[in-house]
Amino acid sequence: MHDDRHAPRKGAIPTHALKAAQEIVVLKWRRTSFKRLDGSIDVLDDDWSLSIGGRSLARIYLLNGGPQDGRWAWFVQVFPEGTPGNGGVGVDDDGRAAREACESLLPPAIQQALADGRKSETN
Numbered sequence: 001m002h003d004d005r006h007a008p009r010k011g012a013i014p015t016h017a018l019k020a021a022q023e024i025v026v027l028k029w030r031r032t033s034f035k036r037l038d039g040s041i042d043v044l045d046d047d048w049s050l051s052i053g054g055r056s057l058a059r060i061y062l063l064n065g066g067p068q069d070g071r072w073a074w075f076v077q078v079f080p081e082g083t084p085g086n087g088g089v090g091v092d093d094d095g096r097a098a099r100e101a102c103e104s105l106l107p108p109a110i111q112q113a114l115a116d117g118r119k120s121e122t123n
Contacts, residue, residue, distance in 0.1 A: 027052065027113040029099065032059060048095075050102070050114075055084075057110060058102035060095060072098035075106045 002118040032047040046062035060074040072095050076087035086106045103111060 027110070027117050029060075033059070046095075048099070050106075052110065057106060058087075060102060062095070063091070074098040074102050076102050078107065080105065080107055082107045101106040 027050075029050050031043050031045075031046045032049040033041050033043045036042055044061070048060050049056055050058045056077050058074070058076045058078075060072055063069060063071050063073050068086075068091055071091050071093055073089075073091050075089040077084060079085050079087050088101070090101055092101060103114060106114075
């Protein structure tokens with residue numbers, strides 16, 4: 001009988017990609033953009049994404065309207081081991097808190113790559 005409990009889940013970020021994240025020169029939050037039907041690119045204000053190799057890891061954006069107006073929604077799109085899924089969601093009062101909430105739930109290799117990128121920006 002084959003035991004696949006420890007096999008990577010379908011769609012998981014490959015282990016080599018997570019390890020490579022430690023070697024990425026610049027891993028940083030970027031403004032979220034979408035390709036429109038006409039092929040043009042729409043870059044959103046107050047909407048930030050973190051991705052690696054074309055795979056989205058996390059996103060934060062400013063809520064407009066309703067009872068949460070002015071707060072920041074956040075969600076993590078991977079589990080700590082790198083498999084896709086709902087790694088966490090929430091709302092915070094400011095963008096920095098939302099970003100920090102997301103980063104705390106990312107795989108350790110990604111957290112390290114972000115920390116290393118911040119160090120290189122200050123040097």
